[in-house]
Amino acid sequence: MNIVVVYTSKYGSTEKYAHWIAEALGCNAKKLSEVSSKDLLMYDVIIYGGGLYASGISGFKKFLKILGTADNKTLALYMVGLTNPEEQGAYTEIADKNIPPEWKNRFEIFAFRGDQQFSRMSALHKIMMRVPKSMAEKKPPEQRTEEDRMFIENFGEDLFFSNKAYILPLVEYIKNTTI
Numbered sequence: 001m002n003i004v005v006v007y008t009s010k011y012g013s014t015e016k017y018a019h020w021i022a023e024a025l026g027c028n029a030k031k032l033s034e035v036s037s038k039d040l041l042m043y044d045v046i047i048y049g050g051g052l053y054a055s056g057i058s059g060f061k062k063f064l065k066i067l068g069t070a071d072n073k074t075l076a077l078y079m080v081g082l083t084n085p086e087e088q089g090a091y092t093e094i095a096d097k098n099i100p101p102e103w104k105n106r107f108e109i110f111a112f113r114g115d116q117q118f119s120r121m122s123a124l125h126k127i128m129m130r131v132p133k134s135m136a137e138k139k140p141p142e143q144r145t146e147e148d149r150m151f152i153e154n155f156g157e158d159l160f161f162s163n164k165a166y167i168l169p170l171v172e173y174i175k176n177t178t179i
């Protein structure tokens with residue numbers, strides 16, 4: 001089975017996961033910007049990873065364009081965001097919003113927690129990060145979630161949540177479908 005991990009990553013978390021997955025499956029990880037439709041034809045299993053930005057999966061639309069019909073291929077998608085994947089429903093909503101209806105049943109979906117690299121963020125991204133902070137601040141303190149508190153208390157800081165253990169269900173899924 002020919003397997004590949006394709007990813008889009010702005011600050012490195014999705015890239016880190018791509019390399020962990022590739023290492024676990026003994027395959028290559030490639031940046032979406034370096035992959036063509038023709039390249040993808042040779043793979044039986046394609047895993048796409050994208051960081052989350054304002055509830056959008058980075059590069060996913062472009063990836064679908066170059067993917068073609070992908071008949072008979074096994075497809076998996078992993079999203080990397082600051083949201084805790086254990087928080088019920090958070091990533092289901094993002095998947096629903098980002099995956100067009102005709103692709104809904106084609107991807108096995110996974111969510112991993114990434115880092116917040118505030119010190120490396122662009123000026124625009126730093127401004128955008130004020131939105132969840134001020135939304136959290138508007139809530140009465142007793143109604144704030146763990147995440148709200150994170151946005152308020154850790155604003156402007158670098159936070160490292162990436163963890164290799166998150167990849168295990170994806171790796172198991174691919175191994176089970178390719179036996």
Ligand SMILES: Cc1cc2nc3c(=O)[nH]c(=O)nc-3n(C[C@H](O)[C@H](O)[C@H](O)COP(=O)(O)O)c2cc1C
Nearest residue numbers: 009010011012013014051054055081082083114115
């Ligand atoms: C402007 C901006 C918007 C973001 N929006 C979301 C979001 O909607 N949901 C989420 O879980 N994380 C969000 N994040 C956090 C990133 O997804 C997280 O930092 C992730 O690790 C980025 O992956 P990358 O470095 O591979 O691009 C956002 C970060 C920035 C800077």
